[in-house]
Amino acid sequence: MNLRTLELKIPPPAVAVLVALLMWGxxxxxxxxxxxxxxxxxxxxxxxxIGVTFSASGFIAFRHAKTTINPRTPEAASSLxxxxxxxxxxxxxxxxxxxxxxxWAVFLSLGWAxxxxxxxxxxxxxFQITPEEKALSALFGTEYSAYKVRVRxxx
Numbered sequence: 001m002n003l004r005t006l007e008l009k010i011p012p013p014a015v016a017v018l019v020a021l022l023m024w025g026x027x028x029x030x031x032x033x034x035x036x037x038x039x040x041x042x043x044x045x046x047x048x049x050i051g052v053t054f055s056a057s058g059f060i061a062f063r064h065a066k067t068t069i070n071p072r073t074p075e076a077a078s079s080l081x082x083x084x085x086x087x088x089x090x091x092x093x094x095x096x097x098x099x100x101x102x103x104w105a106v107f108l109s110l111g112w113a114x115x116x117x118x119x120x121x122x123x124x125x126x127f128q129i130t131p132e133e134k135a136l137s138a139l140f141g142t143e144y145s146a147y148k149v150r151v152r153x154x155x
Contacts, residue, residue: 007130010127
């Protein structure tokens with residue numbers, strides 16, 4: 001199987017849901033750490049809110065710029081968004097999903113669940129971000145190259 005066939009095929013939110021389900025499945029089969037539910041729930045909530053804020057900020061910035069939010073068609077981008085949250089990270093929506101997965105790992109209170117977020121990052125990096133960056137480089141050339149130098153891919 002050619003792994004390139006996975007490029008831009010599965011929307012990142014679906015990847016995050018699949019990883020979250022795998023994390024949950026592992027949590028059902030292995031012992032959890034003993035942390036008070038209230039404490040881990042509070043920490044998980046704070047981390048999740050940070051994640052949702054990142055994702056929502058990225059989404060809103062794309063809407064304001066009137067460019068595509070479809071992660072499967074980066075070549076349809078009509079403008080390069082580099083303001084707002086895009087001054088902090090080139091991929092705030094993916095950073096947000098990562099934070100939500102970290103919150104889920106905290107809530108599950110399971111060491112093995114911490115494998116989920118790096119799996120998400122690896123998949124998104126290889127099959128989503130790399131092809132997106134190729135498309136954006138083709139569309140925006142030196143403007144995108146300069147942006148990549150100024151702003152980190154994740155955080």
